[in-house]
Each structure stands twice: as C-alpha cells, then as structure tokens.
Amino acid sequence: MASVNSVNIALYVESLQDAYALGEIFIGSRDTGYTAREGVPPGVTEWAFMFTLRTPSRMFHLSAETAEERSSWLESLRAIIASPLSPVVELRMVRQHSC
Numbered sequence: 001m002a003s004v005n006s007v008n009i010a011l012y013v014e015s016l017q018d019a020y021a022l023g024e025i026f027i028g029s030r031d032t033g034y035t036a037r038e039g040v041p042p043g044v045t046e047w048a049f050m051f052t053l054r055t056p057s058r059m060f061h062l063s064a065e066t067a068e069e070r071s072s073w074l075e076s077l078r079a080i081i082a083s084p085l086s087p088v089v090e091l092r093m094v095r096q097h098s099c
Contacts, residue, residue: 009025011024029085034053034054036073
C-alpha cells in the first residue's frame with residue numbers, strides 16, 4: 001500500500017517506484033463492516049508481513065516490506081476504522097453505492 005488520504009482512500013501499488021496506483025480502497029468505520037488484522041485467513045498463501053483489510057464487499061490481502069511497516073499500517077488503518085465517518089465521507093459512500 002502507498003498512502004491513505006483525507007477522505008479515507010488507501011492507494012495501493014506493487015512497488016513504491018510505481019508512477020501510478022494499481023487501485024484504491026475506501027476505508028470505512030467498524031460500524032459499516034471494516035476491519036484490519038495481521039495475517040491472512042486460512043487457505044490464503046501467506047507471504048512475509050501480510051495483513052488483511054476487510055471491507056463489506058471484499059477482503060484485501062496486503063503485505064509490507066517489514067514487520068514494523070506492517071504494524072504501522074495496521075495502527076493507522078485501525079485508527080481510521082475506529083473513527084466515525086465525517087459527513088463528507090458518508091456522502092461519498094452514499095453516492096458510490098447508489099450508482
């Protein structure tokens with residue numbers, strides 16, 4: 001993963017040298033079904049320093065370069081997930097899901 005911006009969007013890349021993100025993941029609150037945890041579910045091939053971000057519609061299996069980096073990502077993601085959504089972010093979610 002690369003970064004999380006001010007409207008709860010995480011951009012992910014294959015390499016930090018990539019010019020463009022491969023995609024983005026909206027990060028909502030725990031109340032709307034989001035969680036982040038170390039490791040991956042049984043049956044998923046585990047690579048070094050993996051973690052799982054669960055959204056209401058999908059599970060993302062991500063990896064960091066070090067254990068410390070993984071811990072930092074999990075700490076950041078969990079802080080976002082534990083926070084209530086701002087009105088701007090809630091409006092964006094409603095618009096995306098109504099299209």
